[in-house]
Amino acid sequence: MPFRIALSGLNAAAADLRVIGNNIANSSTTGFKQSRAEFADIYAASTLGVSANATGAGVKISSIKQEFSQGNIDFTNNNLDMAISGEGFFRLNEGGSIKYSRAGGFGVDRAGYIVNSENQRLTGYQADTTGSITGALGDIQLSTQDLAPNATTSVSLTANLNSSVVAPGVNFNKDDAATYNHSTSLTAYDSRGNALLQTLYFQKSGASSWNMYSYLTDPAGNDTEMVPAGGTGGLTPPAPVALTFTADGAISTVSPGTGAIANYDPTTIASLGSSALDIDIDINNVTQFGTDFGVNELLQDGYTTGRLSGVDVSESGVISARYTNGQSLTLAQVAMANFSNLNGLAQLGDTTWSETFESGSALVGTAGTGPLGLIQSGALEGSNVDLTEQLVNMITAQRNFQANAKTIETADTVTQTIINIR
Numbered sequence: 069m070p071f072r073i074a075l076s077g078l079n080a081a082a083a084d085l086r087v088i089g090n091n092i093a094n095s096s097t098t099g100f101k102q103s104r105a106e107f108a109d110i111y112a113a114s115t116l117g118v119s120a121n122a123t124g125a126g127v128k129i130s131s132i133k134q135e136f137s138q139g140n141i142d143f144t145n146n147n148l149d150m151a152i153s154g155e156g157f158f159r160l161n162e163g164g165s166i167k168y169s170r171a172g173g174f175g176v177d178r179a180g181y182i183v184n185s186e187n188q189r190l191t192g193y194q195a196d197t198t199g200s201i202t203g204a205l206g207d208i209q210l211s212t213q214d215l216a217p218n219a220t221t222s223v224s225l226t227a228n229l230n231s232s233v234v235a236p237g238v239n240f241n242k243d244d245a246a247t248y249n250h251s252t253s254l255t256a257y258d259s260r261g262n263a264l265l266q267t268l269y270f271q272k273s274g275a276s277s278w279n280m281y282s283y284l285t286d287p288a289g290n291d292t293e294m295v296p297a298g299g300t301g302g303l304t305p306p307a308p309v310a311l312t313f314t315a316d317g318a319i320s321t322v323s324p325g326t327g328a329i330a331n332y333d334p335t336t337i338a339s340l341g342s343s344a345l346d347i348d349i350d351i352n353n354v355t356q357f358g359t360d361f362g363v364n365e366l367l368q369d370g371y372t373t374g375r376l377s378g379v380d381v382s383e384s385g386v387i388s389a390r391y392t393n394g395q396s397l398t399l400a401q402v403a404m405a406n407f408s409n410l411n412g413l414a415q416l417g418d419t420t421w422s423e424t425f426e427s428g429s430a431l432v433g434t435a436g437t438g439p440l441g442l443i444q445s446g447a448l449e450g451s452n453v454d455l456t457e458q459l460v461n462m463i464t465a466q467r468n469f470q471a472n473a474k475t476i477e478t479a480d481t482v483t484q485t486i487i488n489i490r
Contacts, residue, residue: 069480070475070476070479070482071476071479072125072126073124073126073475073480074126074415074472074473075472075476076110076127076128076478077126077127077348077468077471077472077475078469078472078473080105080107080127080129080468081127081465081466081469081472082469083105083129083132083469083484084227084461084465084468085137085462085465085466085469086104086466087103087104087105087132087462088196088458088462089462090103091103091453091458092290092453092455092458092459092462093179093420094451094453094456095453095458096450096451097171097359097419097447097451098171098172098173098203098448098449098450098451099139099169099170099171099172099419099448099451100139100171100451100453100454101134101135101137101139101451101452102116102134102135102451102458103132103133103135104133104135104451105129106125106129106130106131106132106133107128107129107130107133108127108128108129108130109126109127110124110125110126110127110152111125111251111385112125118437118479120340120391122210123142123419126174127213128291129376131411132418133141133411134411134413134415136298136360136410137452138153138449138451138452138453139170139402139449139451139452140156140274140450141153141444141447141448141449142447142448142449142450143446143447143452144446144447144448145446146173146174146175146181146446147378147379147380147381147446148174148175148176148381148453149172149173149174149443149445149446149447150174150381150385150402150444150445150447151172151376151443151445151447151448151449152404152435152441152442152443152449153329153437153441153442153444154439154440154441154442155406155440155441156404156406156435156439156440156441157169157170157188157190157404157405157406157421157458157490158170158171158402159170159190159191159403159404159430159432160186160187160189160190160191160373160420161186161188161191161207161415162186162188165422165425166191166418166422166430166455167420167421167422168292168405168413168420168421168422168423168430168451169184169188169418169420169421170301170418170419171419171420171448171449172443172447172448172449173185173467174190174447175219178209179209180210180211181207181208181209182207182209182210182214182387183212184256186208186284186373186418187418188293188373188381188420189208190207190402191206191208191403192205192206192207192208192385192387192400192402193205193400193401193403194206194208194400194403194405194436195397195399195400199397199398199399200384200398201398201400201401204463205403205432205453207457208387208400208402209406210376210387210389210399211376211389211399212376214374214376214391214447215373215374215375215377215391215393215395215397216261216373217257217258217259217260217261217370217371217372217373217393218257218368218370219257219258219259219343219345219346219370219470220256220258220264220283220345220347220368220370220371221346221348221369221370222347222348222349222368222369223347223348223349223350223353223366223367224349224353224365224366224367224368225252225268225351225353225363225365225366226348226353226354226363226364226365226440227252227354227355227361227362227364227366227367227429228354228355228356228357228358228359228360228361228362228364229249229250229272229278229354229355229356229361229364229481230249230250230268230356230357230358230359230361231275231313231317231356231357231358233249233250233270233272233345233361234271234272234442235271235274236248236249236272237413239305240269240271240281240306240308240364241303241305242269242281242283242291243266244245247271248270248271248281249270249271249272249361250269250270250361250420251267251268251269251361252267252268252366253266253267253268253460254266254366254368255368256284256345256368256370257368257371257372258340258342258343259342259343259345260340260341260342261371261372261373262286262287262340262348263287263372263486264284264286264345265284265285265286266282266283266347266368267283267285267287267293268280268281268282268414269282269283269348270361271308273310273319275321276312276313276314276315276356277307277310277311278311278312278313278356279308279310279311279372280308280309280310280311280351281293281306281308281309282294282347282349283343284335286340288303289352289474291337292335293306294335294347295335296309296310296324298482304328305462307434308311308321309322309324310322310323311324311351311354312422313355314358315374317355317356317357319351319354319355319364320346321388322351322377328364332416333348333431344366351407353365358449358464371393371394371395372393373393374391374392374393374394374395375392376389376391377390377391377392377413378390378394379399380445381402381443381445382445382452383435383436383442383443383444383445384434384435384436384442384443385399385400385401385402385404385434385435386400386401386402386444387400387402390427397449402434402435403433404432404433404434404435404440404441404443405430405431405433406430406431406433406438406439406440407423407427407428407429407430407431408427408428408431409427409428410422410427411426411427412427412428413420414427434466437460441460456459
């Protein structure tokens with residue numbers, strides 16, 4: 069029956085055109101993967117099998133397979149847009165139903181969850197309050213709360229004290245510059261995030277010895293002497309930390325103190341009502357050379373309250389919040405998934421897939437581990453459709469359709485000839 073054979077050919081060519089048309093229609097769809105129609109011949113068979121002289125009964129669609137090749141990566145201005153370079157899928161939660169996608173156009177909903185345009189939540193490994201990634205897998209939510217302040221607990225100083233200067237020879241008075249040789253300042257923070265001015269004063273006391281004094285000044289201008297561990301506050305003149313240097317200009321001893329670290333007893337700034345400050349000053353890198361006084365590095369570990377100013381995503385999928393105080397905090401790490409048989413995934417539309425028995429169970433991990441690719445922040449993966457290739461395929465499918473239509477026309481002519489035999 070040439071009509072049935074030709075009809076199966078028409079249906080196959082039409083299906084091929086639908087697949088090609090769908091590819092072309094989605095040539096600009098983010099994360100889209102093109103498909104191809106695969107066909108198989110049909111033979112009439114009996115219990116004895118197919119006859120050696122069988123002419124065939126047409127064609128059928130054996131499968132429509134997707135091609136999961138890499139699409140081009142296009143950059144955007146949104147840090148939460150993510151593109152996967154390599155294998156893997158984003159893991160999404162839609163009301164408890166897990167879906168998978170290569171489309172990484174994400175934003176934040178009113179509750180702070182990272183979602184796509186379909187309000188599906190991006191899932192990942194959660195971080196604890198210290199920013200350490202845990203094994204807990206869940207929806208990623210950005211916290212809009214202020215970052216709590218951190219009181220200064222240590223100061224590190226790298227500086228040179230000029231060995232050529234003359235010792236003042238008088239009692240130290242912070243308000244009289246003639247009573248000390250050098251000074252330097254930094255901003256420290258109390259437990260409430262208040263900024264305090266910490267000033268270190270250096271007074272030469274001998275050829276290889278110096279006195280160091282430390283004061284804190286609150287925003288109202290009130291000064292508080294920092295008392296070294298084992299020392300006594302409120303003395304007139306104040307009790308210093310005594311520094312001695314070797315003949316080569318390196319730090320030798322610190323008294324009172326531990327090694328070259330001047331440990332201070334907790335100091336309370338009564339006007340601010342915050343917890344007492346306990347600051348250690350590391351002066352291991354202070355030298356006494358015959359050159360001008362200079363501070364090469366002055367660091368402290370405290371910071372004030374910070375408000376969320378932005379979000380960064382690393383190539384391994386670690387999501388970090390940036391705050392106005394210059395600090396950052398890890399919030400989560402994007403979870404990715406891969407499958408043993410990608411063509412076994414069920415297509416759900418909206419550029420998402422779901423796990424099936426044929427695909428195998430999802431292998432969940434993080435970017436850059438195992439076969440999983442890396443994540444590019446501020447970018448989207450485009451469709452992997454090659455328009456030129458699809459247009460050529462369309463011409464081929466059109467010719468197949470026309471040829472099968474011609475078969476029907478020819479079969480009809482033959483049938484009419486037979487009918488007209490008298």
